Amino acid sequence: MIRAPEDGSYLVEIADGVLRLSFNRPDYGNAVPTTAVPHLIALFEEAREDPSVRAILVRGEGRIFSAGGDVAAFKRSLEQDREARQADFADRLPRARKLVEAVVAFDKPMIAAVRGACAGAGLMYPLAADVVIGEADATFVFAHQRIGLSPDGGVSALLPGVVGVRAARRLLVTAATVQAEEALRIGLLDEIVEAGTLESASLKLARRLARAPQLAVRTAKRLIAMRAAGASLADQLDGETAGIVAAVGDDDFAEGVSAFLEKRAAAFPSAR
Numbered sequence: 001m002i003r004a005p006e007d008g009s010y011l012v013e014i015a016d017g018v019l020r021l022s023f024n025r026p027d028y029g030n031a032v033p034t035t036a037v038p039h040l041i042a043l044f045e046e047a048r049e050d051p052s053v054r055a056i057l058v059r060g061e062g063r064i065f066s067a068g069g070d071v072a073a074f075k076r077s078l079e080q081d082r083e084a085r086q087a088d089f090a091d092r093l094p095r096a097r098k099l100v101e102a103v104v105a106f107d108k109p110m111i112a113a114v115r116g117a118c119a120g121a122g123l124m125y126p127l128a129a130d131v132v133i134g135e136a137d138a139t140f141v142f143a144h145q146r147i148g149l150s151p152d153g154g155v156s157a158l159l160p161g162v163v164g165v166r167a168a169r170r171l172l173v174t175a176a177t178v179q180a181e182e183a184l185r186i187g188l189l190d191e192i193v194e195a196g197t198l199e200s201a202s203l204k205l206a207r208r209l210a211r212a213p214q215l216a217v218r219t220a221k222r223l224i225a226m227r228a229a230g231a232s233l234a235d236q237l238d239g240e241t242a243g244i245v246a247a248v249g250d251d252d253f254a255e256g257v258s259a260f261l262e263k264r265a266a267a268f269p270s271a272r
């Protein structure tokens with residue numbers, strides 16, 4: 001069963017096919033503590049298999065989206081000697097890797113609603129999302145090197161696919177802070193909404209995507225992932241063929257065609 005952790009570091013709500021994941025440490029910049037990572041891994045893995053979840057909306061409580069990792073915990077690591085510190089991080093990072101893999105493997109629609117700053121490993125969620133909506137104060141902060149670190153959280157893997165290789169290098173090597181208008185221009189944001197409307201706009205979109213034909217949506221995401229991973233044109237066309245053959249055998253196809261011909265909104269069986 002998908003639920004929030006006892007420490008309240010994030011909140012979970014499921015309604016109308018949408019799982020709302022809300023980072024809930026506003027006094028700490030919605031940084032995700034390491035203790036929450038296994039729970040987040042389980043959330044994305046379980047949500048992928050749960051038919052009651054047809055979309056995920058990721059957001060932050062309070063004024064910012066997420067500062068990423070817990071820098072306060074990094075400070076405590078300075079109490080260790082160098083070898084112990086490296087061993088500690090070497091032990092922790094595989095769990096972070098599993099979280100990245102679970103988020104990227106989520107094959108249903110994912111929306112990120114960004115208010116305020118999104119930094120460090122918190123960038124993973126909008127970079128992995130299918131749609132990113134923000135208010136005018138949305139800010140993307142590529143701050144790893146400011147504390148002497150290289151990128152983590154899958155940022156180096158995901159960022160080039162969003163903004164291109166050259167822009168990704170620029171953002172990372174300059175430790176850039178990207179405001180909303182530039183973020184919209186280079187593809188970090190898909191839409192900027194008026195202040196105070198982020199919650200309603202993002203939830204409206206998430207609900208619409210949750211009503212979509214599930215096999216068609218998941219196949220589309222899989223096909224794009226294939227191409228991004230370097231699939232040949234022949235393999236890509238084979239994948240499209242297999243997807244269409246599977247789809248025409250699905251009840252959603254019959255409903256979609258009937259709704260189109262009858263000039264009404266479709267009510268896809270897989271989204272009920």
